[in-house]
Every structure is written in structure tokens, then in C-alpha cells.
Amino acid sequence: MEHLSTDFGNLGFSSSRGGGGNGSNTGEWPRQQPVPPPQSRNTPPPPQSQYYQRTSSRGSSSSNNMGSSVNRSNGSQDWQQLESDLNAATAKEFVPGHGWSSHQHSSASSVGSNSQGGRSYSDIFGQDHSRDQQQQQQQRQGQDEPAPERTFSTTIPSGPSPPSFRSLHSLGLSDDTWRYYRGLSMEMNRQMDPSDPRHKAIPFPYCNGFCLDPPNPHNARSSFGYPCNTFQVVNREDGKLYCLRRFDNVKSVNPKIAATVMEQWAGLEHPGIATLHQCFVAQRAVFFVHRYIPGVQSMMQLTNPPSFDETVIWSAICQMVAVIRFVHGAGLALRTLDLRHTLVQMDSLRLRVYLNCLGVVDALEFESRKSFQQLQAEDMRNFGRWVLSMVTGTNITAVTDAQTLQNCERYCMQNYSRELRHFILTLIRSQNPPSIMDVSRTLSARLLDDLDGTQLALQRTERALAGEYESGRALRLLLKMGFVNERPENGVNRRWSQSGDCYVLTLFRDYVFHQADGAGNPVMDLGHVVTALNKVDTSDEEKIVLSSRDGKSMMVVSYADVARSLESAYHELVSGSVPPPSVQQQHGQGQLY
Incomplete structure (x- = not known):
């Protein structure tokens, strides 16, 4: 008869055969995990050496202590008592951070995992317990408070979530909003015919007038009792739109009165009013200039x-x-x-x-x-x-x-x-x-x-602004690339040769916009275009491979290298540029552009 000894005082047990064994004899079952007595959550864990002695040899057939087997065929009373103590329905398991807790074994999965509160825990006996060792070492140094509860992430591998799918319409304004602002833009750019005689009624520094008055075939007076003409105009000094009203045949208003009224209303701005911008007397008429509100x-x-x-x-x-x-x-x-x-x-x-x-x-x-x-x-x-x-x-x-x-x-x-x-x-x-x-x-x-x-x-x-925040950055990059790429006057410049620094911009243009599949069919990948332009704008260090159209030249560069090349080439181009002829003419006449 084999001798069994249990040591529940040390929260474990040991078994020894007369001649010592390694558990490899035929008909012997591997020893089950002992059941420790229940402890409260605040009870400190057992010493680290005993804990490792119990956990590190679980399932190991080479251990003389935990891996030894018991010959069940002898049917000793000690075995029956041990089997009763190890009843699976009342087994306790030590979970780091949760103490000793009982769980119901309904299947073989009870050995490998435990589900508590919707969180899956892998087998704790196969994990690294360095954190528990540090915690117990701190407790031995005089920290009596219980260790903080820790959570363990799932062992199921999870990669990054795929990017959300976006259509062309999601990158800008909705159709209704786009049509609304397009209508406002068309309204603000209206002008009278250059030969229209009403241009003479608009004083300097206002220009680009458009009459806002409804048809008045009978020359009726305005609601203020005087003949009035209303124009949408542009101020040459600040380039903004204004609403200009001209009152003729007003003898009761002089420049002093106009200045007094302007002083009273100057600086009063409110979202519900058309702010008075200017009041003056000119051309034998009184003019009032208010803020122009489009679409009203x-x-x-x-x-x-x-x-x-x-x-x-x-x-x-x-x-x-x-x-x-x-x-x-x-x-x-x-x-x-x-x-x-x-x-x-x-x-x-x-x-x-x-x-x-x-x-x-x-x-x-x-x-x-x-x-x-x-x-x-x-x-x-x-x-x-x-x-x-x-x-x-x-x-x-x-x-x-x-x-x-x-x-x-x-x-x-x-x-x-x-x-x-x-x-x-x-x-x-x-x-x-x-x-x-x-x-x-x-x-x-x-x-x-x-x-x-x-x-x-x-x-x-x-929400409309969120759909447009990328447009300005992308447009700025596209304008710079359009100015720089393949300028005819730089065709013989060494910087634009296949070994030059700025040749990368031509290859990057093909990489972004001229993708094709193996059969030579064009690939219209809007997501690739937006992603590449965003990474150039942020000078991302991600590496990409650029290839020439004949496949004979290849280079590995980062988006940051492309951004530096673009800025360098654009600034070099700007430094040697001249203003347009219209701007030169305005500067020659002393006018502000």
C-alpha cells in the first residue's frame, strides 16, 4: 500500500512512493491539483517559493513531487479521502489579483480557462508571475495594504481595425450644402455690364458694382422719401463686399452730420444687423455703406x-x-x-x-x-x-x-x-x-x-467643415506640385535629370496618380491619393518605393523626403519668379492689389 501525505497547512500536498517514482508506470493517473482552503480577498498570498513549487510543476511528468502518480487500483481509503477533497464541484483556484475563488467545472475547459464577468483568462499556471513576485516582495518589506486589483487582457490576437470605407462624396460637402454655397459665390461675383451708365453713380474707392434695386419703371421714391439706388460693391482698399446706398437731392445732410451719425454707429457689430461701415457725402449725394449679407x-x-x-x-x-x-x-x-x-x-x-x-x-x-x-x-x-x-x-x-x-x-x-x-x-x-x-x-x-x-x-x-478640412491642405500640395513638375524651362537642368534630387517629385506624382494593375489598366484609388497627400503634408517618415515608368530606376524615400524636395523646389521657383503683368501695372499706378 502506497503512503500518501497531505500538507494542507502549507496550502499544498506532497506524495511519495516507497521506492520513489517519476509517474511513468502503466495504469497510473497524473496527480490532480490540490485544493487549498478558502481565503478572503484580503488574505496575503502564500510565500513565493511555495507558490512556484505548486504552479511551475503543474502537468509536468518529470517532477518527483508534483508529477508523481498514484496507483488508483489499490483502492485505499486515503485515496478515497483525497478524491473527496478534490471534488471538481468544489475546487478552488487561485487567480492573481482575485485570491482563491471557486468555480464550477462543467467541462474540460475548466483546467485551461475561467470566465469571470465576461473576461476570459488563460491558464494562470503557464503565465509569467514576475508581477506577483514583485508584489509579494513589497509586502514582505512592510506594505500591509492589499494589492490593487489587476485585469488581464484577452489572449486572443487582435490586429488593427480596418479603415472605414469612404466614398468620393464623403470627402467634401453634401450636394445640398455645395449648391447653397455655390449659389452664394455666384451671387457675390455678379457685376453690371462695363458699359452700364450706372457705374458712374458709384464713388471711389468702390468698384465692381451690381444694382440690387427691383425694377422701378415709374421712378418711385424709396421708403425714406428720397430717390435711392442700392448697389453691391467691392472696396478696393480691403477687397470686401458691401451694400452701398445713394440718396440724391438730400439737402439736410452735410459732411458734419454724416460724421456725427457715423460716430454714433461705428463699431456696433451684432449677428442680427447689417453693420454701418461708412457714411459720407460725395457727388451731391449722401452714401451709406453697410455690411453685405449674401443669400438674403x-x-x-x-x-x-x-x-x-x-x-x-x-x-x-x-x-x-x-x-x-x-x-x-x-x-x-x-x-x-x-x-x-x-x-x-x-x-x-x-x-x-x-x-x-x-x-x-x-x-x-x-x-x-x-x-x-x-x-x-x-x-x-x-x-x-x-x-x-x-x-x-x-x-x-x-x-x-x-x-x-x-x-x-x-x-x-x-x-x-x-x-x-x-x-x-x-x-x-x-x-x-x-x-x-x-x-x-x-x-x-x-x-x-x-x-x-x-x-x-x-x-x-x-459637420460640413469636418468634411472640408482636408481640402485646403490637399489643394495647397497639388498647386505646388503643378507649379514644380516638368516645367519646360527646366528640361536641361541637372536638378531635373534622373539623378537629381527633384526627380523624386515626378516619380511621386506617378506613384500617387498613375497607378495601374498588372494588365496595365488604370487603378482609380481615391483612398491611396488622399493618404499619400496627407502623409506628405505631415512629413511622415514612412518609406515608399518609387519607380520610373520604364522600370529601370527605383528609389526608396520617405514621405518626409518628398515634402522637403517639394518645398525646396517650390521656394527656388518662387525666388526666381516675377509678378503677373496686371499686378505690375497696378503697382506702377500706385494701387494696392
Whole structure:
């Protein structure tokens, strides 16, 4: 009968045969892993030497201690007791960082892995335990706190995720956004025919005029009571677009009044107003220059005034409240609040509202004796009329007859909420209308709703910008390569020979754009083009192989080498260049380009 000895005090056991054995006898089973007593999570692990003695020899047939076998055929009581203690249903396993824990053995996989909390652990007895050894050494040096819990990554190999697939349309703006900005660009580049006599009405330094006035066959006066011409112009000094208004036959405005009005409105910028840029007297006329806002039209120019939803109307009210609050806070008054001077910009998300012609009435009616308090109170009444005009599509002013005003109020009562009708009537019919601060406090909830709409519009703009952020860098590289590659005047230059430094640019151009398969068919790989240009722009150190078209020349370069060659060749080209003839002519005349 074989002698078995167990040493549970040391969290292990040992077995010895009378003559000593290596476990290779026929009919002997390999010894199973002993079951240690359960310990709490905070219990420090056993000494490192004993731990390694138990774990390093697991499954090894050459160990005299752990690898010895037991002859089960003898059927001793000691074996039965040991087999009961090693019942698989109650076996404990030591997991580094988790202490001794029991798990259910449902299959042979219990020896190799354990799944806890969705994380797969490989067999801990085949792993490197250098971290456990360092941890136990620190504990022996006086660190009594438990070791921090560690997590083990899965042993399943995983490579880098494949790049997302992108189409040609994903690299730029969407079709709708592209058409919208294309329309704005076409609008901003409009010009009158060079032989148009109206060019004479535009003073220096403005040029490239385009008339913005609607057809006026009867020569009717403007809403300000004077003949007026409106032009889209370009300022020669800064190259920006402006809206220029010319008022003829105005005798009440002199240069001093124009300077005073300009001083009052100078520097007032708000996203909801067309900022006054300049006011001056020239050619026996008064000129007002405002910021040009492309893609807008006045409310009165809408061919079929839409029936606005109440949500849209409240959004326009909130925008106009912000404008009035800004202007009144600066100690000024609008004096132009009606549909004729309200610019709108409609898209799929929201309605943008701008107020135009600020400062015009201040100059034309400079001799008015009304105080700013009276003018601001009149602004609030005009604000109520402006909202009612939006609701009904009829331009309502201070001189509108009572019957028309009553019909518009009845229409508002039948089609819109009581809150909106009460808001309009409070502004129109009050002897002392509420101030803009009182209105702002009343509309606090509506203002937050409008802020949400603004954030949505901003997110859409950011998405469009994200689709275009690569375009500028790629265009810059392509322009430089177009200037540098294969210039005819450099055909005999050594730098452009097949052994020159800049020859790499010609080979790189073929590498990027002239790919072909084994049969000579062109390969249109947009991803390859974008990736290569991005790596050149960032001077990536990745190596590539460039080959000539005949295959006789090959070179290994990095994207950084290509970038340095491109910059060197381009700067050399610029240093020997001359400006275009038109620029030379303008410099000769003392004009700024």
C-alpha cells in the first residue's frame, strides 16, 4: 500500500512512493491539483517559493513531487479521502489579483480557462508571475495594504481595425450644402455690364458694382422719401463686399452730420444687423455703406409670403429681441423696424432675420427733436406691428388704417395662440409699452428654445467643415506640385535629370496618380491619393518605393523626403519668379492689389 501525505497547512500536498517514482508506470493517473482552503480577498498570498513549487510543476511528468502518480487500483481509503477533497464541484483556484475563488467545472475547459464577468483568462499556471513576485516582495518589506486589483487582457490576437470605407462624396460637402454655397459665390461675383451708365453713380474707392434695386419703371421714391439706388460693391482698399446706398437731392445732410451719425454707429457689430461701415457725402449725394449679407432678401420681396408656423415666428421674435436689446443698450434706436428693411434667410433648419438700413433715418431726420426714450418706446410699438406683419403677410406701419389693423388682429386670433396675440396687442396698444428688458424676461423660455435651434445649425455647419478640412491642405500640395513638375524651362537642368534630387517629385506624382494593375489598366484609388497627400503634408517618415515608368530606376524615400524636395523646389521657383503683368501695372499706378 502506497503512503500518501497531505500538507494542507502549507496550502499544498506532497506524495511519495516507497521506492520513489517519476509517474511513468502503466495504469497510473497524473496527480490532480490540490485544493487549498478558502481565503478572503484580503488574505496575503502564500510565500513565493511555495507558490512556484505548486504552479511551475503543474502537468509536468518529470517532477518527483508534483508529477508523481498514484496507483488508483489499490483502492485505499486515503485515496478515497483525497478524491473527496478534490471534488471538481468544489475546487478552488487561485487567480492573481482575485485570491482563491471557486468555480464550477462543467467541462474540460475548466483546467485551461475561467470566465469571470465576461473576461476570459488563460491558464494562470503557464503565465509569467514576475508581477506577483514583485508584489509579494513589497509586502514582505512592510506594505500591509492589499494589492490593487489587476485585469488581464484577452489572449486572443487582435490586429488593427480596418479603415472605414469612404466614398468620393464623403470627402467634401453634401450636394445640398455645395449648391447653397455655390449659389452664394455666384451671387457675390455678379457685376453690371462695363458699359452700364450706372457705374458712374458709384464713388471711389468702390468698384465692381451690381444694382440690387427691383425694377422701378415709374421712378418711385424709396421708403425714406428720397430717390435711392442700392448697389453691391467691392472696396478696393480691403477687397470686401458691401451694400452701398445713394440718396440724391438730400439737402439736410452735410459732411458734419454724416460724421456725427457715423460716430454714433461705428463699431456696433451684432449677428442680427447689417453693420454701418461708412457714411459720407460725395457727388451731391449722401452714401451709406453697410455690411453685405449674401443669400438674403427682404420680407417685401418674397413673391409668395409663406404662412409661417408659430414656432418659426417665435424664433424670429427672439432674434429681433436680441437686436433691439443690443441697440437700446448702446443708447440708440432702430427707427427702421418694418418688413421693407428686414432681411430673411431661410433654410431647412431655421429662419434667420437681419435688420437693415441702420443709421439712415438718423442722418435724414437729424433735426428731429425726439428724445431717445421716445424713439425707443416707438421701437417697441413698431416691434409689435412687425410681428403682426409677419403673421399676416401685410406690412403694417404707424399710418396703417384702423380697419386693416383690426382685420389683421382677427386673423391672428383665429390662426395662432392666445399667447402670441396677447404679446402683439400688448406692444401695439399700450400707451407705455414695456421695455425691451421686460420683454426679454417674459421670453426667457422661448429664448432657450431658439438657442437649441442655433446649436443644431452650428452642429450642421461643423459637420460640413469636418468634411472640408482636408481640402485646403490637399489643394495647397497639388498647386505646388503643378507649379514644380516638368516645367519646360527646366528640361536641361541637372536638378531635373534622373539623378537629381527633384526627380523624386515626378516619380511621386506617378506613384500617387498613375497607378495601374498588372494588365496595365488604370487603378482609380481615391483612398491611396488622399493618404499619400496627407502623409506628405505631415512629413511622415514612412518609406515608399518609387519607380520610373520604364522600370529601370527605383528609389526608396520617405514621405518626409518628398515634402522637403517639394518645398525646396517650390521656394527656388518662387525666388526666381516675377509678378503677373496686371499686378505690375497696378503697382506702377500706385494701387494696392
